[in-house]
Amino acid sequence: MRAAVLWEIGLPLSVEEVELDPPQDGEIEVAIACSGVCGSDIHQLVGEYALPLPCVLGHEGAGVVERVGPGVTGLAPGDPVVLLWRSPCGRCEFCQAGRPALCSEAAELRQRGVLVGGRSRLRARGKTVHHFLGVSCWAEYAVVPASAAVRIPPGVPPEHAALVGCAVVTGVGAAWNAASLRPGQSVAVFGCGGVGLNVVQGAAAAAAHPVVAVDVQPSKESLARTFGATHFVDGNRPDLVAEVCRLTGGGAEVAFEAVGLPALAEQAVAATRRGGRTVLVGVAPGGTTARFDPQALVQQERAIIGCLYGSCRPAEEIPRLLRMAAAGRLRLQELVSRRYPLAAIGEAVEAMRSGALARVVVDPRA
Ligand SMILES: [Zn+2]
Ligand SMILES: [Zn+2]
Numbered sequence: 001m002r003a004a005v006l007w008e009i010g011l012p013l014s015v016e017e018v019e020l021d022p023p024q025d026g027e028i029e030v031a032i033a034c035s036g037v038c039g040s041d042i043h044q045l046v047g048e049y050a051l052p053l054p055c056v057l058g059h060e061g062a063g064v065v066e067r068v069g070p071g072v073t074g075l076a077p078g079d080p081v082v083l084l085w086r087s088p089c090g091r092c093e094f095c096q097a098g099r100p101a102l103c104s105e106a107a108e109l110r111q112r113g114v115l116v117g118g119r120s121r122l123r124a125r126g127k128t129v130h131h132f133l134g135v136s137c138w139a140e141y142a143v144v145p146a147s148a149a150v151r152i153p154p155g156v157p158p159e160h161a162a163l164v165g166c167a168v169v170t171g172v173g174a175a176w177n178a179a180s181l182r183p184g185q186s187v188a189v190f191g192c193g194g195v196g197l198n199v200v201q202g203a204a205a206a207a208a209h210p211v212v213a214v215d216v217q218p219s220k221e222s223l224a225r226t227f228g229a230t231h232f233v234d235g236n237r238p239d240l241v242a243e244v245c246r247l248t249g250g251g252a253e254v255a256f257e258a259v260g261l262p263a264l265a266e267q268a269v270a271a272t273r274r275g276g277r278t279v280l281v282g283v284a285p286g287g288t289t290a291r292f293d294p295q296a297l298v299q300q301e302r303a304i305i306g307c308l309y310g311s312c313r314p315a316e317e318i319p320r321l322l323r324m325a326a327a328g329r330l331r332l333q334e335l336v337s338r339r340y341p342l343a344a345i346g347e348a349v350e351a352m353r354s355g356a357l358a359r360v361v362v363d364p365r366a
Contacts, residue, residue, distance in 0.1 A: 003138060058135060061082075062158050186253045188268065199258050212229065253275075
């Protein structure tokens with residue numbers, strides 16, 4: 001099959017023939033119909049995540065089950081599925097508590113770029129190629145654990161299904177699950193990429209008000225307003241924090257950081273009011289630190305919380321998000337800024353790195 005391989009940091013992605021092993025116990029092979037280009041792919045591409053190389057990138061994807069390995073129940077060839085980059089084991093303390101994003105069983109495998117059993121299913125040029133976040137969907141096919149796929153109804157546009165698997169569930173989930181937003185709460189969203197725009201639409205759907213969107217790209221204003229932002233603040237403004245505080249009448253009740261930049265997290269915290277909460281959604285590169293005033297956190301009862309993968313329960317929430325989108329209650333089509341064939345993956349990545357777009361998607365079959 002063809003796949004986009006990152007051989008070394010700094011080299012362009014190489015679209016080439018990659019061997020893919022058949023699915024083993026508990027695994028499925030999925031014919032990829034659409035993949036998104038997410039910030040986490042770019043973090044890995046530029047060396048900020050330092051996960052094993054070479055690897056096939058891509059972790060936001062959807063497709064159709066091609067074949068199933070031994071012992072797989074509940075999925076069959078022909079089933080349309082959304083792929084998950086955090087596959088729950090279903091058995092551990094966190095899975096049992098309804099917090100599958102915290103499941104640690106597959107985390108160690110993801111760190112090593114392998115699947116169950118400690119081996120990769122990918123090879124190219126006679127060498128082992130690693131999996132990225134257990135998905136590796138910038139490819140015509142992917143082999144994943146069956147637990148990393150959620151079956152969806154037939155007829156969902158593949159672009160919508162792919163984006164729900166990361167950007168939508170992460171952003172909307174941050175607003176609904178991590179922040180539990182209530183009508184009328186004031187919100188500020190720092191960063192309006194694919195995830196941030198979904199925080200904005202999650203906040204708007206929860207009737208938060210005002211919903212202040214912040215981004216350094218002026219082109220994001222109309223996008224943010226499309227997704228329900230009531231105000232937009234240019235992230236380059238030196239008085240950014242003061243302006244967000246002014247628009248929210250003294251600071252946001254809930255602020256979200258949706259990029260993964262420590263400096264932006266500091267600004268988000270500073271833009272909350274007394275008793276306010278900051279939800280960190282973007283995944284910052286390892287080893288970075290942010291500074292907060294601990295006295296202010298105590299005396300003003302401010303909170304900072306992390307939200308991974310929308311703190312979601314994917315099997316329940318992904319079909320629900322798709323139902324809401326089909327009913328016009330969530331915007332998915334507006335997230336798709338551009339489409340590329342797999343052969344043009346380099347252009348797709350550069351387009352996303354410009355920071356001016358919501359999401360670009362890749363069709364591995366084009
Ligand atoms: Zn992602
Ligand atoms: Zn688990």
